[in-house]
Amino acid sequence: MDKDILLKAILSRRQNIRSKSAFPPIGWWQQKILKHQNKISEKKVSIGALQFKYRSPYEFMHSYDEIFVQELYRFNTAAQQPLIVDCGANIGISVLYLKKLHPASTIHAFEPDAINLDLLQKNIALNTLTDVIVHNAAVWTHDRGVRFKSNNSQDSRITEHEGEVVKSVDLSVFLSQFLSIDLLKIDIEGAEYEVLKHISPQLSHVKNLFVEYHGNFDEGQKLLDILQMIHQTHDIQILQADNTKPPPFMQVGGAGIFDVQLNIFGISRL
Numbered sequence: 001m002d003k004d005i006l007l008k009a010i011l012s013r014r015q016n017i018r019s020k021s022a023f024p025p026i027g028w029w030q031q032k033i034l035k036h037q038n039k040i041s042e043k044k045v046s047i048g049a050l051q052f053k054y055r056s057p058y059e060f061m062h063s064y065d066e067i068f069v070q071e072l073y074r075f076n077t078a079a080q081q082p083l084i085v086d087c088g089a090n091i092g093i094s095v096l097y098l099k100k101l102h103p104a105s106t107i108h109a110f111e112p113d114a115i116n117l118d119l120l121q122k123n124i125a126l127n128t129l130t131d132v133i134v135h136n137a138a139v140w141t142h143d144r145g146v147r148f149k150s151n152n153s154q155d156s157r158i159t160e161h162e163g164e165v166v167k168s169v170d171l172s173v174f175l176s177q178f179l180s181i182d183l184l185k186i187d188i189e190g191a192e193y194e195v196l197k198h199i200s201p202q203l204s205h206v207k208n209l210f211v212e213y214h215g216n217f218d219e220g221q222k223l224l225d226i227l228q229m230i231h232q233t234h235d236i237q238i239l240q241a242d243n244t245k246p247p248p249f250m251q252v253g254g255a256g257i258f259d260v261q262l263n264i265f266g267i268s269r270l
Helices: 003-008 028-035 057-069 093-101 114-126 171-175 192-205 217-231
Strands: 043-047 050-054 083-087 106-110 132-135 138-140 146-149 164-166 168-170 183-186 208-215 234-240 260-268
Touching: 028 043, 028 057, 043 057, 050 057, 050 093, 050 114, 057 093, 083 093, 083 171, 093 106, 093 114, 114 132, 138 146, 138 171, 138 192, 168 171, 171 192, 183 192, 192 208, 192 217, 208 217, 217 234, 217 260
Parallel strands: 083 106, 083 183, 106 132, 138 168, 183 208
Antiparallel strands: 043 050, 146 164, 208 260, 234 260
């Protein structure tokens, strides 16, 4: 691995960069109520001026804290109408945050899971968001469809053999229509390696890049390849995405679907 990447990549826990957010955290009493809810039925909660529909209370609380309180996707731009591409929009918490952060932005939100898509569309309507274009499709390396395992949760993902075939969008072709992209967010549960390889020629047009990397200990070369690809055009910072796992030496074979989850941030040097 290029030593320059190691110098520019800073690995730390998320709480070390927790900033003072303009958005309120979930209150103690609301948390107590949420923790006793089921994860099957559709529910609604108001936090500050925003309203959210969701199913899994734990996923909602985690996402709200990460996105609104820790402001994981916060970025600055001089663009009057920023262009944002959200790959893996889930139920729309990231979309709501980014529209509140940059109200004049245009957001392309991709979500192939039918239940998540329904909640995404409801949250957009509930908060009267404009200039959000929803794509009921998975981002991929071609537009011929892809097999997708739908868990109606944040774990829904592209697979080789499981699930049904859903519509796919060739992300390279999609991104090629834009001269500049202010934020490209890629959180696609393990499919990021293939997609990043495919779109590497378009990364020079991306000002801010966010990738949630999902991998296993025996796939270290994939992580190195991803960092090399991004480093061609961007400075890199890395934060631990899941700090609830046991120490790495104790994880092997028992950490779940993925042993390693990292948040990779790329800031364009061009």
